[in-house]
Amino acid sequence: MAGKSEKEIIGNFEVSKAGLVTRREILTMGAVAAAGAFVTPALAAAGAASAPAPAGELYVAKDFSGLQGKLDGLSASQIEQHIKLYKGYIGKSNELRSKLKDVDLSTANATYSAVREMLVEQSFAVNGVIYHEFYFGNLGGKGGDPSGELKSALEERWGSIAKFNDFLKAAGKSVRGWVVIGFNTRGGFIDSFGLDSHNIGSPANFVPLLVLDVYEHAYMVDYGIDRAKYLDAFLKNIDWDVVGKRFSIARKHPMGAEATI
Numbered sequence: 434m435a436g437k438s439e440k441e442i443i444g445n446f447e448v449s450k451a452g453l454v455t456r457r458e459i460l461t462m463g464a465v466a467a468a469g470a471f472v473t474p475a476l477a478a479a480g481a482a483s484a485p486a487p488a489g490e491l492y493v494a495k496d497f498s499g500l501q502g503k504l505d506g507l508s509a510s511q512i513e514q515h516i517k518l519y520k521g522y523i524g525k526s527n528e529l530r531s532k533l534k535d536v537d538l539s540t541a542n543a544t545y546s547a548v549r550e551m552l553v554e555q556s557f558a559v560n561g562v563i564y565h566e567f568y569f570g571n572l573g574g575k576g577g578d579p580s581g582e583l584k585s586a587l588e589e590r591w592g593s594i595a596k597f598n599d600f601l602k603a604a605g606k607s608v609r610g611w612v613v614i615g616f617n618t619r620g621g622f623i624d625s626f627g628l629d630s631h632n633i634g635s636p637a638n639f640v641p642l643l644v645l646d647v648y649e650h651a652y653m654v655d656y657g658i659d660r661a662k663y664l665d666a667f668l669k670n671i672d673w674d675v676v677g678k679r680f681s682i683a684r685k686h687p688m689g690a691e692a693t694i
Contacts, residue, residue, distance in 0.1 A: 497519075497569040511652065522565065561631045587623065601664075615683070618687065621689055642676050
């Protein structure tokens, strides 16, 4: 992350050196918990760039191809296939956002209607975009242990980094979609959640710090159904610098009861 003279690029938005982060920006970072979240076309934490948005499209795929062939235990083919899936969510997010402008509202119904289906599936598609961007963004490092305040916070929560790693792997074996370690702004502490689907179990007022994809598509090219080996590989490729910077920004958000004003 060295060499950023004017701005630090964290997650899905930019932060000035003065540390001025608006409440709206922080809420945007945490908006993986909300259906229909808006994606800012910024650089990813791992340095991935976005191309200019085509006319009428707000979601633009970030370029994570630099991860291909650079990860320990995750092949170029595995990452290539995973990126293709991510780009599919980009396309569907744009498609659904466009179609919701003209959807027939006269048939609105909680059992079945076009507007209901589009709203629900938009939450799936958009969260599929954002969670993948956090996931790819926290890859590309050398693993090992975090440092500084992030390390202290993880040790306070789990006792030691070794115990945190054990927890992360156990969580990865236990859920069907995503493990998200993040900052709970309502409580003012690091917390963890497991999601069986992109849009099931996404907590509100929760800023992702470390995101782990455990859907089979994340590892089957390399490991078949051996998820345990994939989890070991994931730990070896965490970019703790990115996670630490996400943590420093998340803590600027109002905390406690003020977080829900």
